[in-house]
Amino acid sequence: MNTTIGTMPEYLTRYFENNNLIGPASLKQIRKDALARFEVLGIPTTKHEEWKYTNLAPLTRSEFHPALYHTLSKDVVVNDLIAGKEVILLVFENGRLNKELSSFDNLPKGITVGELGDNFDHPAVVKNLAKHASFENEAMVALNTAHIFDGAFIHVAENVHCEKPIHLLYISGGEENTLAFPRNLMVAEKNSSAKVIESFHSRGNESSFINIVTEVVLEENANVEWSKIQLENSNTFHISHTECTQAANSNFDIHTITFGGKIVRNNLHIVLDGKNITSNLNGLYVSNGDSLVDNHTLVDHAMPNCLSNELYKGVLDGKSKGVFNGKIFVRKDAQKTNAYQSNKNILMSDEASMNAKPQLEIFADDVKCSHGATTGQLDKEALFYLRSRGIGEEAARAFLTIAFADDVLNRISNETLRDELKNRINERLNKSN
Amino acid sequence: MLKIKNLSARVEEKEILRGLNLEVGKGEVHAIMGPNGSGKSTLASVLSGRDTFEVTDGSVTYNGEDLLDLSPEERARKGIFLAFQYPVEIPGVTNANFLKTALNEIRKSKGLAPLDAKDFLILMREKMKLVEMDKSMTQRSVNEGFSGGEKKRNEVFQMAMLEPTLSILDETDSGLDIDALRIVANGVNALRSPERSFVVITHYQRLLDYIVPDFVHVLYKGRIVKSGTKELAFELEEKGYDWIKEEVDAAKV
Structure with a gap:
């Protein structure tokens, strides 16, 4: 992007200014604040504790540009319909919605799926957008927030069950060094349910940089299954932050599956902000070459009687590196918490490596928590x-x-x-x- | 079928087999007995190709071919089967999938087409009866959560499926109650034929009541020190191994 970390290169400044012409005044202010915060924080370096093993320096060595035109044809996308054709489909080409290739018309009553930029006046957007994923200490969230426009908005109204899976399909390429800042917001109201697949693909071997932030809000008794599937080429920088806020009695299952990418960083924060919540976090990364996959998870138990269950597994070959950092907070009020975490890795070669760091911080006294991390070879x-x-x-x-x-x-x-x-x-x- | 000449093997710096000789002919059942630490399981491991052991001397030929040159999978494809003393648990791999892959690999090496799903199922059902195995076992992960008896039964079931020409049973009787022992022995006996040979390694004579051997050998300090017929097993059961140890140790002096 730019060698002087912390300031925006000129071409991006112009992009920011144009982008910030769109939307309500309150959003324009958020973008400005986020940009200012990014300029203070800068792109994280390995001196930053949370980025110790993930060096973003290669990212700063190239110039990445937002792609302006859609050139993708339908037959290319067909191969990437990994959840089948019977889906509500949003196709994002280099981060920008390609309406021609998408199909989200005639949705059942109570279900809204569309482009975030088309829905800035929706009450759920006004209420929730940029209210959950804080950019105060997250430079890459700040960078994304400064560019809020592209991305998906999903809203499932009270008591509505979305039967069809919702597939957000991101495909990069068609030219070199593309840049995308997708921003997703999903709100599942009381007693609603939905399944979302978010998948990431490359057209060819072109390099790209995607900086994505997703906010998922589950109201009481909502049930959401989210599958994040990363299948990009080995020239892709993928920096992602998913922030989920759960209310009482809700259930959130998230699967983070990574089969590609050059540098992949997935932040996943889940705030359990009510009683009797269940959160299941599953992860699988299969890497080779010189790729790096870094999963940082944070499960924040704020209220009593909740369950979180986390299983991340890695298969690392070649010279690839893996990072797993799993934090669990159990706050003072979160009595009767059950929180489990497990990270298991197989190193397929002598040159692959893994850094695993489970971190439990428990402030309540009546809880069941466990964590474990193993790294080894296949069982001889x-x-x-x-x-x-x-x-x-x-x-x-x-x-x-x-x-x-x-x-x-x-x-x-x-x-x-x-x-x-x-x-x-x-x-x-x-x-x- | 199998000729072992002057075989010596060690694990790390420890010499375990020290000039072992044994010949197993077609259709024969040989029992190998001996006190703990005499090298019984090492012999089984060396024959099946486990790489934790290093052969330092001697030769093993199988149907005229140098066995020690072959990888474990090549040995299996040529008809050698080891029933493990401690069968390994493999989470996430169903028994059925495991066996289908193994069987078809062996068939492929013989130039045979893979069995289709239906024929495989028919074969599996037939062989399951042989060891009185419950149908649900085939859909469970290999040995995962199996009791000791179920694991041993699963070994004999695999043996029945793969139809080896030389089966090596490494203390298959250990940890079995009398009913399980009978089931396992029945499975082995059903496979006996003029074409198939068995090397039955055991600590106790008990198993040999069910699988009646043609020859009994006593292994001590890495060598076969006494050979005989099944009567030798009775004698060992009655008198223990001490008299043999004394004989051997006295002869050395």
Whole structure:
């Protein structure tokens, strides 16, 4: 972007100014504040505790530009319909909605799905946009917030159940060094339910930078399953922040699946702000080459009688690096909390590495919490067992790795999506062998 | 079928097999007995190709071919099967999927087409009966959460599915109650044929009441020090191993 960290390059300043002509005055002020905050914070360096293992310096060495035109054809997108064709579909080309390739008309009553920029006056947007994901200490959230316009808005009204999955499909490329700042907001009102698939793809080998922020708000007794699927090429910088706020009796399942990217950073913050909430956080990253996948999760138990269950698994090959940082806060009032966290990694090569850091901070006294992190090689005994039955060494390795990964993928309820991901991991592991 | 000549093997710096000789002919059942630490399981491991052991001397030929040159999977494809003393748990891999892959790999190496889903199911049902295995076991992860008896039964079930020509049973009787022992032995006996051979490694004579061997060998300090027929097993059961140890140790002096 720019070598002087903390200031915006000129071409981006112009982009900011044009973008900030659109929307209500209150939003314009938020954008301005966010930009000012970004200029104070700057792009994080490895001196920052939360970015210790994730060096964004390569990002500052190129100039990334927002792409202006849509050039994508329908047949390209078809391959990326990983949750099938029976979906409410928003296609974002280099971060910008491509209405021609999308299908979100004639939605059932109570369901709103569309471009965020078209919905700035919606009461749920006015109430929630940029109110959950704080940019105070998050430079990359600030950078995104300064450019709020593109992205999806999903609203499910009280007592409404959205039967069709909602697929937000992001595809980058068509030219080099594209830049996108998608901003998503989802509000699931009382007693509503929905399933969202957010998937990320590349057209070719073009490099790109996506800085995305998603806010998900679950009102009382809402039920949302969110699948974030990252399938980009190895020249993609993907910096993401997902902030979910849950009210009493709600259920949130989120699957973060990463099969691609050069540098991928996923922040996932969940605030359990009511009683009897359930949050399930599942993660799987399969990496090779010199890629880096960094998952930072924060589960904030603010109220009593809630359950959070977190399972992240990694398969790292080549020279790839993995980072897992899992924070759990159990606040003073959050008695009878159950919070579980597990991070398991397999290193497939001598040069792959993993940094795992579970962090529990517990201020209540009547809680059940556990955490664990393991990093190792494939079980030698299990490999020998498979081979002793006639299965070749490489096939045996793939067999065990797939079984390891399936443990996470099996938690995805959408069968089409689950099978598609299983096929892709199968192909990939068998190809690399 | 199997010729072991002067075989020596060690793990790290410890010599465990020290010049072991054994010949197993077609259709024969050989029992290998011996006190703890005599090298019984090492022999099973070396034959199946476990790489934690280093062969330092001697040779093993199987149907005229140098066995020690082959990888574990090549040995399996040529008909060698090891029933593990401690079968490994493999979470996330169903028994059925595991066996189908193994069976088809072995078939492929013989130039045979893979079994289709239906034929595989028919075969599996037939062999499950043999070891009185519950249908649900095939959909469970390999050995995961199985009791000791179920694990051993699963070993014999796999053996029945893969139809090896040389089966090595490494203390398959350990940890089994009398009913499980009978089931496991029945499974093995059903596979006996003039074409198939077995090496049955055991600590106790008990198993040999059910799987009646043609030959019994005593392994001590990495060598076969006594061979005989099934009567030798009775003698060992009655008198223990001390008299053999004394004989061997005295002869050395």
